[in-house]
Amino acid sequence: MPEYPNRQFLNFEQPIKDLYEQIEQTKKLADKNAKVDYTQTIIQLQDSIVEKRREITENLTPWQRVQLSRHPDRPYTLKYINKMCTNFIELHGDRNVKDDKAMVGGFAQLAGETVMFIGQQKGVNTKMRQLRNFGMANPEGYRKALRLMRLAEKFNKPVITLIDTPGAFPGMEAEERGQGEAIARNIYEMIRLKVPVICVIIGEGASGGALGIGVGDKVLMLENSWYTVISPENCSSILWRSWDMKETAAEQLKLTSDNMFEFGLVDGVVPEPIGGAHWNYDEAALILKNYLVPIIKELKQIDPAERVKQRIEKFSKMGFWEELPE
Amino acid sequence: MKQEEDFESNLTGDKEKQEEAKQRWFRRIKKGILTSTSEKKETPEGLWTKCPECNYISTSADLRENLYVCQKCNHHHRIGSLEYYDIIFDNADYEELFDNIRSKDFLGFTDLKPYGKRLQDIWEKTDLTDSMRVAVGDVGGNTIVIACMDFEFIGGSLGSVMGEKFSRAVDFCIEHKYPYMVISKSGGARMMESAFSLMQLAKTSGKLSQLTDAGLPYISMLTDPTFGGISASFGMLGDLNIAEPGALIGFAGPRVIKETIKKDLPPGFQRSEFLLEHGFLDFIVDRKELKQKIAQLIVLFQG
Numbered sequence: 001m002p003e004y005p006n007r008q009f010l011n012f013e014q015p016i017k018d019l020y021e022q023i024e025q026t027k028k029l030a031d032k033n034a035k036v037d038y039t040q041t042i043i044q045l046q047d048s049i050v051e052k053r054r055e056i057t058e059n060l061t062p063w064q065r066v067q068l069s070r071h072p073d074r075p076y077t078l079k080y081i082n083k084m085c086t087n088f089i090e091l092h093g094d095r096n097v098k099d100d101k102a103m104v105g106g107f108a109q110l111a112g113e114t115v116m117f118i119g120q121q122k123g124v125n126t127k128m129r130q131l132r133n134f135g136m137a138n139p140e141g142y143r144k145a146l147r148l149m150r151l152a153e154k155f156n157k158p159v160i161t162l163i164d165t166p167g168a169f170p171g172m173e174a175e176e177r178g179q180g181e182a183i184a185r186n187i188y189e190m191i192r193l194k195v196p197v198i199c200v201i202i203g204e205g206a207s208g209g210a211l212g213i214g215v216g217d218k219v220l221m222l223e224n225s226w227y228t229v230i231s232p233e234n235c236s237s238i239l240w241r242s243w244d245m246k247e248t249a250a251e252q253l254k255l256t257s258d259n260m261f262e263f264g265l266v267d268g269v270v271p272e273p274i275g276g277a278h279w280n281y282d283e284a285a286l287i288l289k290n291y292l293v294p295i296i297k298e299l300k301q302i303d304p305a306e307r308v309k310q311r312i313e314k315f316s317k318m319g320f321w322e323e324l325p326e
Numbered sequence: 327m328k329q330e331e332d333f334e335s336n337l338t339g340d341k342e343k344q345e346e347a348k349q350r351w352f353r354r355i356k357k358g359i360l361t362s363t364s365e366k367k368e369t370p371e372g373l374w375t376k377c378p379e380c381n382y383i384s385t386s387a388d389l390r391e392n393l394y395v396c397q398k399c400n401h402h403h404r405i406g407s408l409e410y411y412d413i414i415f416d417n418a419d420y421e422e423l424f425d426n427i428r429s430k431d432f433l434g435f436t437d438l439k440p441y442g443k444r445l446q447d448i449w450e451k452t453d454l455t456d457s458m459r460v461a462v463g464d465v466g467g468n469t470i471v472i473a474c475m476d477f478e479f480i481g482g483s484l485g486s487v488m489g490e491k492f493s494r495a496v497d498f499c500i501e502h503k504y505p506y507m508v509i510s511k512s513g514g515a516r517m518m519e520s521a522f523s524l525m526q527l528a529k530t531s532g533k534l535s536q537l538t539d540a541g542l543p544y545i546s547m548l549t550d551p552t553f554g555g556i557s558a559s560f561g562m563l564g565d566l567n568i569a570e571p572g573a574l575i576g577f578a579g580p581r582v583i584k585e586t587i588k589k590d591l592p593p594g595f596q597r598s599e600f601l602l603e604h605g606f607l608d609f610i611v612d613r614k615e616l617k618q619k620i621a622q623l624i625v626l627f628q629g
Contacts, residue, residue: 168558168577168578169586170577170578170582170583170586171578171583171586171587172583172587172589172591172595174577174578175576175577175578175583175595175596176604177604178562178604178605178606179558179576179577179578180557180558180561180562180576180577181557181562181606183558183559183577184527184531184557184558184559184560184561184562184563185562185563187527187528187531187558187559188531188534188535188559188563191528191531191532191535192535207515207524207555208524208527208554208555208558208559208577211524211525211527211528211558212558214528215528215531227521228520228521228524229515229517229519229520229521229523229524229555230515230517234582235517238334238335238337238338238517239337239338239437239438239517239518240437240438241335241338249437252433252435252436252437252520253435253517253520253521254433254520254521255520255521260521263521263522265521265522265525311532312532312533312535312536315525315528315529315532316493316529316532316533318486318489318522318525318526318528318529319485319486319487319489319490319522319525319526319529320430320432320486320519320522321427321428321429321430321486321487321490322427322428322429322430323426323427323428324426324427324428325426326426
């Protein structure tokens with residue numbers, strides 16, 4: 001986790017940056033002026049940073065929450081796996097075309113139990129972001145995910161997916177290799193998978209690219225993640241015919257974790273450390289782990305056929321319509 | 327090569343845009359003529375139709391006679407669910423199912439116009455209740471359930487109503503042991519229903535899973551255009567995936583791909599023939615052979 005001054009701040013996080021700067025200045029003063037004790041001032045300032053973090057995240061607009069989900073310091077899939085688990089072994093390739101670096105996965109032990117983890121992975125710097133294709137998987141990424149899910153099913157291990165994608169990659173080769181088919185196949189197979197499946201949106205949950213690894217017995221969202229049918233930017237460009245309405249689109253789409261939970265489209269919201277997951281990776285991972293472990297235990301007690309039936313029924317209920325008298 | 331159509335604009339549900347998309351052969355240039363085309367007695371609307379592909383002009387009656395396929399270049403004109411039902415079902419005889427389900431603006435979604443108002447406007451202008459119809463009838467003497475999309479209704483977009491009709495159609499098939507066919511024609515998910523529309527991908531796939539367990543065949547036919555949420559769910563999940571010639575089919579739209587890769591797309595990209603070549607279709611079917619092919623398939627699955 002980067003520490004100040006390597007930390008990055010979003011526009012609305014500027015007041016926090018100001019407080020860090022004040023601490024720096026106070027420390028400089030303390031160096032110059034050994035006679036005065038600045039310890040108390042620094043402690044007060046550090047406390048007010050935490051307070052400011054709380055204050056800022058309490059009043060976020062939907063668009064600001066989208067920005068927070070894309071925070072450059074935010075932890076990504078592999079970070080969560082490494083912090084939550086022991087014995088993680090990453091597995092590669094779809095056995096068909098190649099290894100998609102935007103989709104990662106492998107077996108690991110969570111609280112002593114073997115689990116298959118699968119998730120989109122974003123890069124932590126410019127070079128890695130390109131390597132990871134900004135978390136936008138190609139068909140082979142979805143097919144790799146499916147291969148790993150089948151592997152988990154074969155050995156009767158639960159599947160946990162960590163979702164963080166601005167969408168499936170819209171490229172020429174992706175189309176040639178059947179991006180639509182790959183996502184469709186995953187959705188279809190996931191809803192029939194005989195082992196427990198838990199999905200967590202840890203950052204961005206955009207459209208089919210997210211749902212392609214997002215059909216589970218329980219679907220959770222981290223507090224500052226978002227999940228909907230299209231990114232606010234693309235929604236703005238299509239419905240408003242302009243790129244400038246992304247804030248409005250984010251509001252209209254009702255894409256926050258609170259909204260999604262209220263609609264019954266996700267099963268729970270996982271709190272993040274004060275100010276967002278990027279302030280404390282250990283804490284963020286620990287909170288998530290404490291949510292996942294009892295859910296796995298609970299799901300394992302259900303008969304596999306019954307679990308699949310309940311999963312299909314859960315998604316079958318989603319939607320709103322009116323029925324006119326015949 | 328004709329200019330690429332921006333089919334995504336149909337997802338906005340704006341009538342004016344849709345009129346554009348139909349590519350009228352006649353455009354009123356002078357202002358001040360107030361008589362609407364439909365009221366003009368001497369030139370009934372749609373007497374002539376120009377092929378958007380080769381510009382061949384035929385009478386609408388001839389075109390209809392030819393199943394809305396251009397006599398000159400075999401371009402398959404876009405048609406709605408009722409036209410498909412007339413073409414496919416024996417004696418154009420069928421029963422429509424679940425036509426009492428309508429969309430509702432649950433989220434209070436407003437873009438340039440409130441979603442509720444948009445729906446109201448389309449209901450007034452058309453006899454469609456939503457972007458998909460479901461019907462049951464005989465083809466070659468055997469009963470089949472066919473769900474078919476109407477592009478005219480907000481670009482054939484996938485929303486809660488399509489998901490629910492699809493779902494009930496599958497239940498109906500399982501109950502009566504009928505094969506199921508879906509004719510897709512859609513720009514993608516209905517953005518005005520936000521995540522609810524996304525969840526229809528999972529909902530419909532779950533129902534197909536039940537159809538599989540019941541051992542009933544599912545034929546997915548893709549027509550021009552089929553994109554986004556449809557191709558990322560039931561559109562590509564057919565026991566057989568078939569398509570009409572020249573149909574534009576894909577996950578991401580050509581505009582988005584072009585913007586991403588910053589290159590022009592090769593001719594024929596994302597057309598049916600391209601999908602067949604890359605292994606995603608079982609075959610391409612000419613509209614004139616459609617009915618006979620479906621009848622043949624039902625027999626093969628039964629025998």
